[in-house]
Amino acid sequence: MTTPTPHTLQRRLGAIALALAAAGTLNGCALLVGGAMVGGTMMMADRRTSGAQVEDQGIEMKSASRVREVIGSAGHVNVTSYNRQLLLTGEVPAEADKAAIEAAIARTENLRTVVNDLAVMAPSSIGGRSNDTLITSKVKASLVDAKDIISSAFKVVTERSVVYLMGRVTEREANRATDVARGVPGVEKVVRVFEVVSEAELAGQVPAK
Numbered sequence: 061m062t063t064p065t066p067h068t069l070q071r072r073l074g075a076i077a078l079a080l081a082a083a084g085t086l087n088g089c090a091l092l093v094g095g096a097m098v099g100g101t102m103m104m105a106d107r108r109t110s111g112a113q114v115e116d117q118g119i120e121m122k123s124a125s126r127v128r129e130v131i132g133s134a135g136h137v138n139v140t141s142y143n144r145q146l147l148l149t150g151e152v153p154a155e156a157d158k159a160a161i162e163a164a165i166a167r168t169e170n171l172r173t174v175v176n177d178l179a180v181m182a183p184s185s186i187g188g189r190s191n192d193t194l195i196t197s198k199v200k201a202s203l204v205d206a207k208d209i210i211s212s213a214f215k216v217v218t219e220r221s222v223v224y225l226m227g228r229v230t231e232r233e234a235n236r237a238t239d240v241a242r243g244v245p246g247v248e249k250v251v252r253v254f255e256v257v258s259e260a261e262l263a264g265q266v267p268a269k
Contacts (some may be wrong), residue, residue: 105212115143136183192218
């Protein structure tokens with residue numbers, strides 16, 4: 061029996077997830093079971109430890125709350141955490157707001173580093189954000205189509221047509237994903253926010269510390 065490649069396995073898992081989600085729309089119980097199975101699949105496919113994934117969720121929730129405390133609805137700020145590294149994107153009214161947000165978030169439990177790429181300018185439009193969502197979808201689809209990388213290793217964030225790539229990847233994977241994202245129509249710039257690991261570390265599945 062032929063052993064499926066990681067890319068083939070990923071596609072099969074994605075198809076299973078979609079089937080479970082569709083079944084959930086027909087049956088409430090199936091949705092609960094499917095959700096649990098899909099969540100488990102995502103845990104297995106993710107290169108973070110399960111503990112780090114849970115911590116990232118907590119970091120995002122706490123950081124979002126602190127952003128609201130600092131500027132309320134005065135700006136547009138997105139918080140994205142991957143392996144305890146937090147990315148700040150969006151727009152704020154002043155440099156003082158940008159600095160205050162970073163200072164408030166820096167106190168968050170379990171957080172390792174903050175990448176503050178907030179822009180001092182008027183908030184982006186609804187149309188602009190919709191376009192960013194479309195670009196993110198296109199980049200993710202292009203990563204799935206690439207035959208020599210595992211798309212689940214990457215997290216994609218788009219802000220004002222600038223694509224941010226996060227993930228725990230090798231240098232080769234980082235370069236390849238960057239090239240793929242740059243080739244997507246509408247992408248103006250690609251910013252790498254990777255945690256680069258060696259091929260040996262990845263092969264040995266050494267957990268991040």
